Amino acid sequence: MKKELLEALVELVPLGKEPPQLLRQKLLSSAQRPRLRFAPLFGKLTELFDLGDLDLAGLFERADTDAEWVTTPIAGVQLFHLKGGPRVVSADNGLVRLAPGARFPGHRHLGRERVLVLAGGYVDEPSGRTYRAGDWHEMSEGSSHAYAALPDRELLFAVSLEGGVDVEGLGRLEPSSPKR
Numbered sequence: 001m002k003k004e005l006l007e008a009l010v011e012l013v014p015l016g017k018e019p020p021q022l023l024r025q026k027l028l029s030s031a032q033r034p035r036l037r038f039a040p041l042f043g044k045l046t047e048l049f050d051l052g053d054l055d056l057a058g059l060f061e062r063a064d065t066d067a068e069w070v071t072t073p074i075a076g077v078q079l080f081h082l083k084g085g086p087r088v089v090s091a092d093n094g095l096v097r098l099a100p101g102a103r104f105p106g107h108r109h110l111g112r113e114r115v116l117v118l119a120g121g122y123v124d125e126p127s128g129r130t131y132r133a134g135d136w137h138e139m140s141e142g143s144s145h146a147y148a149a150l151p152d153r154e155l156l157f158a159v160s161l162e163g164g165v166d167v168e169g170l171g172r173l174e175p176s177s178p179k180r
Helices: 002-012 021-032 039-049 053-063
Strands: 077-082 092-098 103-109 113-119 121-125 130-132 136-139 144-149 155-161 165-167 171-173
Touching: 039 053, 039 113, 039 155, 053 077, 113 130, 121 155
Parallel strands: none
Antiparallel strands: 077 092, 092 155, 103 144, 103 165, 113 136, 113 155, 121 130, 121 144, 165 171
């Protein structure tokens, strides 16, 4: 569908010319709407959450309101819980938001964790690798790490976590009862 839309748009504009200003503004405003902001990543998000495009669009519309987010005991970290599809129903699924420069402390995974970075980025400790928007990061059961959001902008990522985590200084955090 995305490829067909792109091809149709290309046919509307002669090569080497800028699209008419009104068309450009319409495209930009559509892409900036909360429900479609991450549409280019819907394929990966479907894999992560086992949800279709309409469910994902609704999820991002809900996530655009602060009332849906839960503050955590970790400074600068907020959670948005959601119910995934049948393949991931037993996992803790949601979005995680970190303020610029915030650090999530060391923790051990009690099950597999899969992360897709949506905006911003983070540095993984101890590997030192930087993950940015569009990057996929998977941690196996029993693995440990910490991470810090890059200082220049808010970090937002999608996560599916099986079994919970054991966080330094906080203890064991297990999957919650998310809403859709």
